[in-house]
Amino acid sequence: MDLQTLTYIVVGATFALYIGIALWARAGTTSEFYVAGGGIHPVANGMATAADWMSAASFISMAGLIAFLGYGGSVFLMGWTGGYVLLALLLAPYLRKFGKFTVPEFIGDRFYSKTARVVAVVCLIIASVTYVIGQMKGVGVAFSRFLEVDYGTGLLVGMAIVFIYAVLGGMKGITYTQIAQYCVLIVAYTIPAIFISLTLTGNPLPQLGLGSTMVGTETFLLDRLDQVVTDLGFDHYTTTARLSHLNMFVYTASLMIGTAGLPHVIIRFFTVPKVSDARSSAGWALVFIAILYTTAPAVAAMARLNLAETIEPEPGKYLAYDERPAWFSNWEKTGLLQFEDKNGDGLIQYTADKDTNEMVKVDRDIMVLANPEIAGLPNWVIAIVAAGGLAAALSTAAGLLLAIASAISHDLLKGVFTPDISEKSELLASRISMAGAIAVAGYLGFNPPDFAAGTVALAFGLAASSIFPALMMGIFSKRVNRQGAIAGMLAGITITLLYVFQHKGIMFVQSTSFLGDMSPNWFFGIEPNAFGAIGAIVNFSVATVISRMTVEPPEEVRRLVENIRVPTGAGTALDH
Amino acid sequence: MSENNKNLGGYWQENLKLIFSLLIVWFVVSFGCGIILVDVLNEIRIGGYKLGFWFAQQGAIYTFVVLIFVYASKMKKLDQKYNGDE
Numbered sequence: 001m002d003l004q005t006l007t008y009i010v011v012g013a014t015f016a017l018y019i020g021i022a023l024w025a026r027a028g029t030t031s032e033f034y035v036a037g038g039g040i041h042p043v044a045n046g047m048a049t050a051a052d053w054m055s056a057a058s059f060i061s062m063a064g065l066i067a068f069l070g071y072g073g074s075v076f077l078m079g080w081t082g083g084y085v086l087l088a089l090l091l092a093p094y095l096r097k098f099g100k101f102t103v104p105e106f107i108g109d110r111f112y113s114k115t116a117r118v119v120a121v122v123c124l125i126i127a128s129v130t131y132v133i134g135q136m137k138g139v140g141v142a143f144s145r146f147l148e149v150d151y152g153t154g155l156l157v158g159m160a161i162v163f164i165y166a167v168l169g170g171m172k173g174i175t176y177t178q179i180a181q182y183c184v185l186i187v188a189y190t191i192p193a194i195f196i197s198l199t200l201t202g203n204p205l206p207q208l209g210l211g212s213t214m215v216g217t218e219t220f221l222l223d224r225l226d227q228v229v230t231d232l233g234f235d236h237y238t239t240t241a242r243l244s245h246l247n248m249f250v251y252t253a254s255l256m257i258g259t260a261g262l263p264h265v266i267i268r269f270f271t272v273p274k275v276s277d278a279r280s281s282a283g284w285a286l287v288f289i290a291i292l293y294t295t296a297p298a299v300a301a302m303a304r305l306n307l308a309e310t311i312e313p314e315p316g317k318y319l320a321y322d323e324r325p326a327w328f329s330n331w332e333k334t335g336l337l338q339f340e341d342k343n344g345d346g347l348i349q350y351t352a353d354k355d356t357n358e359m360v361k362v363d364r365d366i367m368v369l370a371n372p373e374i375a376g377l378p379n380w381v382i383a384i385v386a387a388g389g390l391a392a393a394l395s396t397a398a399g400l401l402l403a404i405a406s407a408i409s410h411d412l413l414k415g416v417f418t419p420d421i422s423e424k425s426e427l428l429a430s431r432i433s434m435a436g437a438i439a440v441a442g443y444l445g446f447n448p449p450d451f452a453a454g455t456v457a458l459a460f461g462l463a464a465s466s467i468f469p470a471l472m473m474g475i476f477s478k479r480v481n482r483q484g485a486i487a488g489m490l491a492g493i494t495i496t497l498l499y500v501f502q503h504k505g506i507m508f509v510q511s512t513s514f515l516g517d518m519s520p521n522w523f524f525g526i527e528p529n530a531f532g533a534i535g536a537i538v539n540f541s542v543a544t545v546i547s548r549m550t551v552e553p554p555e556e557v558r559r560l561v562e563n564i565r566v567p568t569g570a571g572t573a574l575d576h
Numbered sequence: 577m578s579e580n581n582k583n584l585g586g587y588w589q590e591n592l593k594l595i596f597s598l599l600i601v602w603f604v605v606s607f608g609c610g611i612i613l614v615d616v617l618n619e620i621r622i623g624g625y626k627l628g629f630w631f632a633q634q635g636a637i638y639t640f641v642v643l644i645f646v647y648a649s650k651m652k653k654l655d656q657k658y659n660g661d662e
Contacts, residue, residue, distance in 0.1 A: 074632035078606045081637045088644045211623040220624030238629045283644035297633040
């Protein structure tokens with residue numbers, strides 16, 4: 001059977017499964033729609049969180065980024081996992097104890113202010129929409145390759161499917177679907193990795209294969225890779241930092257804090273029955289995430305090696321363009337891989353030198369999807385990878401859209417503007433806001449600002465600078481008050497947005513950037529994507545200073561804080 | 577009420593201490609071994625891995641998983657200890 005037919009069958013079967021589950025578990029009440037009725041087992045919730053969390057960026061882009069950044073790409077590995085430690089220790093159990101539907105709701109109650117709640121909603125929407133753009137890019141890339149259409153058409157197909165899928169679901173449907181999607185995506189990610197690790201190193205575990213010797217030689221794979229890339233003129237793979245160690249430090253911190261501050265991840269912990277479940281569920285989520293995240297570095301290194309050795313099988317002997325493999329011409333059709341025969345010899349020269357390099361475009365986002373083809377794996381593996389990439393993008397998009405929709409319908413409409421809205425109209429409103437969010441994200445997906453993972457990294461900066469500090473201060477300080485929290489959030493997100501926009505353009509429209517995206521203009525050499533941690537520090541400082549200058553929070557708020565700090569038993573005792 | 581407040585205070589203090597010590601480990605394996613000390617650790621090798629590189633791309637992640645489960649189980653004991661006092 002040819003690849004095209006197989007892909008249609010596998011992708012079609014998984015879509016039928018998701019939609020079937022979504023129909024079966026359709027949400028009927030707002031509680032089911034927002035938090036799945038609060039009855040999800042911690043391990044199941046962990047698996048759903050992992051699918052929710054691992055997006056197109058994790059699945060499609062991350063290994064590609066690492067493949068080209070080497071050691072510098074570690075910021076994504078540590079940043080996107082380390083945040084779960086912060087989440088489990090600092091936020092999840094307390095927010096679960098608080099026991100409401102949304103993140104802005106906590107901020108509104110803790111800082112006794114509708115203004116604080118609205119500010120939180122705005123921060124949430126900016127962060128989530130930025131994040132959805134990354135998913136749309138991922139969906140577009142996956143569809144364009146596997147349905148063999150151009151990027152724009154792929155994106156439209158993706159939008160239509162996300163629309164049907166997310167509007168049907170609600171949190172209850174989304175949770176069960178995400179469990180299925182996790183299984184699809186992890187199988188899709190690990191199978192090719194195991195095959196490739198086995199072929200290159202003889203070790204079936206990619207985590208160990210990466211540290212092993214190449215089959216039939218005494219050379220370690222990583223040493224060989226360092227050799228090959230430096231011969232081509234690229235940076236040393238295992239030691240080259242991303243810009244500087246300071247930049248990596250700040251970038252990693254931004255991603256960690258941002259992970260813990262992303263609302264669509266936090267609300268997942270509202271769905272478990274008990275406070276202790278929230279803690280263990282975060283652990284399970286990270287187990288399921290770590291399976292992919294520890295495989296990714298192996299995929300990255302092996303893909304890079306395979307790519308280099310396909311094009312230059314022996315030093316100085318280049319592949320002839322006419323003899324290029326099928327995957328090469330397939331990806332050329334999408335425009336994501338481009339070759340230009342500069343010296344007219346019909347051979348493909350691939351070097352770090354811009355003037356002689358003939359691989360004029362190798363989009364990093366294609367590395368994972370092309371990997372099984374480059375390694376010559378059978379067609380059914382390639383079809384599963386396509387299904388996995390789509391599962392990753394769809395599950396995250398659904399989670400994000402739910403967070404956006406609940407912020408608009410529950411926090412803005414029911415919480416602030418029309419408190420007496422009926423449950424039925426609230427459900428309708430959240431479904432309409434989802435549709436709106438898809439349209440906006442789709443439009444921005446047509447004008448993608450950066451690589452998918454780069455776009456997503458910006459969302460982290462925003463979540464890190466606004467939401468995480470407000471939540472943490474709300475739990476760990478009784479002194480931070482309304483004025484402090486609002487000023488802190490505004491200061492944090494403003495400085496981060498200013499820094500990003502002045503280098504990357506307002507709303508990422510390049511021509512409006514007034515300082516240019518170049519390192520001499522960067523503050524201490526910190527790239528815009530990494531700025532969230534600085535924003536978070538500004539947020540913490542501003543909030544603390546302003547709170548000291550203004551009146552203490554009222555007594556009932558102090559009691560609320562004491563109450564969320566203890567799990568149920570001690571909490572009820574406090575109420576007399 | 578005061579009895580409960582004292583209990584609550586003790587519970588919260590123990591919790592904060594636990595969080596703090598776990599976060600030190602969290603910082604050391606990622607920012608410490610993976611970034612600040614990476615060049616020093618890269619002098620040491622386990623198999624094909626340079627140690628600093630291994631921490632940044634593998635070791636830190638494994639440690640994070642362990643940290644969360646340690647926290648969850650210690651807190652479970654702490655919950656029981658203070659619930660038992662009531």
